[in-house]
Amino acid sequence: xNHPDMKAVELSxxxxxxxxxxxxxxxxxxxxxxxxxxxxxxxxxxxxxAKVTVVxxxxxxxxxxxxxxxxFALQVPCFAQIDLVHQLxxxxxxxxxxxxxxxxxxxxxxxxxxxxxxxxxxxxxxCKVIPEPHNQQAHDLFIGSVVGAWADxxxxxxxxxxxxxxxxxxxxxxxxAGGTFYLIGEEVKAK
Amino acid sequence: xNHPDMKAVELSxxxxxxxxxxxxxxxxxxxxxxxxxxxxxxxxxxxxxAKVTVVxxxxxxxxxxxxxxxxFALQVPCFAQIDLVHQLxxxxxxxxxxxxxxxxxxxxxxxxxxxxxxxxxxxxxxCKVIPEPHNQQAHDLFIGSVVGAWADxxxxxxxxxxxxxxxxxxxxxxxxAGGTFYLIGEEVKAK
Numbered sequence: 001x002n003h004p005d006m007k008a009v010e011l012s013x014x015x016x017x018x019x020x021x022x023x024x025x026x027x028x029x030x031x032x033x034x035x036x037x038x039x040x041x042x043x044x045x046x047x048x049x050a051k052v053t054v055v056x057x058x059x060x061x062x063x064x065x066x067x068x069x070x071x072f073a074l075q076v077p078c079f080a081q082i083d084l085v086h087q088l089x090x091x092x093x094x095x096x097x098x099x100x101x102x103x104x105x106x107x108x109x110x111x112x113x114x115x116x117x118x119x120x121x122x123x124x125x126x127c128k129v130i131p132e133p134h135n136q137q138a139h140d141l142f143i144g145s146v147v148g149a150w151a152d153x154x155x156x157x158x159x160x161x162x163x164x165x166x167x168x169x170x171x172x173x174x175x176x177a178g179g180t181f182y183l184i185g186e187e188v189k190a191k
Numbered sequence: 192x193n194h195p196d197m198k199a200v201e202l203s204x205x206x207x208x209x210x211x212x213x214x215x216x217x218x219x220x221x222x223x224x225x226x227x228x229x230x231x232x233x234x235x236x237x238x239x240x241a242k243v244t245v246v247x248x249x250x251x252x253x254x255x256x257x258x259x260x261x262x263f264a265l266q267v268p269c270f271a272q273i274d275l276v277h278q279l280x281x282x283x284x285x286x287x288x289x290x291x292x293x294x295x296x297x298x299x300x301x302x303x304x305x306x307x308x309x310x311x312x313x314x315x316x317x318c319k320v321i322p323e324p325h326n327q328q329a330h331d332l333f334i335g336s337v338v339g340a341w342a343d344x345x346x347x348x349x350x351x352x353x354x355x356x357x358x359x360x361x362x363x364x365x366x367x368a369g370g371t372f373y374l375i376g377e378e379v380k381a382k
Contacts, residue, residue, distance in 0.1 A: 019231050020365035020373050021212010040210050043234040045246060045330060053244065053332070055236060079379060086381030135326065139236060139334065141244070161367060174211035174365075174375065176352060182211050184365065185376025188270060190277030 003119065005152045006110075013159040014149040015044035017076055017123040018052065020161070020184060022172035024074045025088060026054060027107070027116050028065035034116050036105055037062040038089030040175045042074055050146035052127055057140055061093040067136070070129045071114055072144060075121035076151075079183055080169040084118075086179055113148055122172060123151040163187065194310065196344045197301075204350040205340040206235035208267055208314040209243065211352070211375060213363035215265045216279060217245060218298070218307050219256035225307050227296055228253040229280030231366045233265055241337035243318055248331055252284040258327070261320045262305055263335060266312035269346075270374055271360040275309075277370055304339055313363060314342040354378065 009017065018024070021043075027036040041055035052074060056063035066072045077085045084103055093099040100107070106119035113126045127144025135141040151157075155166045163171055164187050171183035200208065209215070212234075218227040232246035243265060247254035257263045268276045275294055284290040291298070297310035304317045318335025326332040342348075346357045354362055355378050362374035 016367055019367055021214075021231075023212075040212075041234050041236065043244065043246075044232050045332065051330075053234065055234075082379060082381050139242075141236065143330065159368075160371070161373070163373065171376065173379075176207055176210055177350075179381040180351070181379050181381070182352070182354065183376040183379055185362065185374040188273060188364075188372050188374055190273050190370040190372070 003152060005154050006150050007153040007157065009149040009151050009156070010159070011050045011146055011149060012048050014050040014125055014146045015047055016159060017125060017149065017151060017156065018042060018044045020172065021174060022076045022184070023085065023175040023181065025077050025085065025118050025121065026056065026062055027073045027075065027118060028062050028069060028071065029114060029116050030065045030068035033065060034100070034107070035062045035065055035093045036088050036100065036118055038085050045143060051130070052125065052144050052146060054142050054144065055140050056142055066129060066142060069114060072127050072129065072142070073115040073117055074125045074127065075118050076123040076172055078122050078169060079171045079173060081120055082173060082181060085173060110150065111148065122155055122170065125149045194343060197341050198344040198348065200340040200342050200347070201350070202241045202337055202340060203239050205241040205316055205337045206238055207350060208316060208340065208342060208347065209233060209235045211363065212365060213267045213375070214276065214366040214372065216268050216276065216309050216312065217247065217253055218264045218266065218309060219253050219260055219262065220305060220307050221256045221259035224256060225291070225298070226253045226256055226284045227279050227291065227309055229276050236334060243316065243335050243337060245333050245335070246331050247333055257320060257333060260305060263318050263320065263333070264306040264308055265316045265318065266309050267314040267363055268309070269313050269360060270362045270364060272311055273364060273372060276364060301341065302339065313346055313361065316340045
């Protein structure tokens with residue numbers, strides 16, 4: 001299941017996987033239950049030790065699994081996965097218990113972490129929840145400590161994205177609304 | 192100073208200005224002091240009432256002004272501003288008291304809000320800090336309630352971005368590291 005191009009990313013460089021603001025997939029598992037949702041509101045929070053934030057609405061099954069297990073994974077999906085991302089973001093497992101199968105979501109595990117990862121993504125960050133009850137209740141805001149990070153070395157290697165050398169299918173997705181996304185575009189440099 | 196294409200954005204649509212994950216400029220003022228910094232870690236937090244998060248390091252002058260005044264503005268800069276964004280993100284006003292002049296930062300004010308805005312940006316969100324001392328101290332994380340939002344109608348109108356119809360100069364910037372950014376790219380739609 002695991003992709004041969006999946007390579008570990010130094011945790012001190014993990015923020016770069018999210019720095020350009022991609023829409024992410026959030027996955028979690030508790031016991032036999034597992035789920036994946038899409039989220040546009042994920043962000044790096046600290047360089048070292050690497051931390052991230054993600055907003056998880058109280059109406060989502062994934063949030064329940066994150067609260068129960070204390071873990072979640074963020075993955076950076078790509079254009080090849082656009083329909084999967086949109087479906088995972090619009091269908092709730094509460095209404096569709098077999099959501100993951102309906103969406104043909106291919107999951108795998110990395111090392112011994114208790115979180116399923118979505119195959120075909122560009123990058124994966126496994127995070128341990130830093131419990132912050134006030135943020136979780138008042139703002140739906142979860143903070144995670146990044147405990148493992150990997151990326152597809154065809155597009156992320158040596159601590160940098162290389163989108164311009166890869167196919168369009170491997171561009172990250174940046175959601176707006178109503179099924180409309182932007183792909184990440186051209187690389188440019190400041191003077 | 193105000194651009195003729197600057198149009199108000201409904202607060203319920205303000206999240207769309209940040210949803211695709213652009214790097215932002217953060218501006219603030221307290222008394223006669225004002226400053227602007229760049230930040231890659233800003234994110235929508237709530238749809239209605241519109242809220243945002245932004246990470247402001249303790250080493251920054253802008254953070255001091257935000258804490259003193261209780262206000263900040265996020266602006267979405269564009270490719271035409273790439274050198275300005277990089278300079279505002281690397282030079283500290285603590286070391287360079289005339290940073291804003293050195294960087295040729297053109298500021299203006301909108302309505303009666305006590306926050307300077309950066310001319311030439313694609314979008315502006317004026318935010319009132321929701322005080323969260325623990326988040327600010329432990330995580331450098333600030334939460335703001337969006338009290339005013341505007342966008343350049345050449346690229347954002349009717350609640351949507353229209354990057355594909357505008358010039359490259361008007362693409363949003365997505366920072367990685369070391370002066371390297373990506374421009375937002377092609378619009379794509381899920382089935």
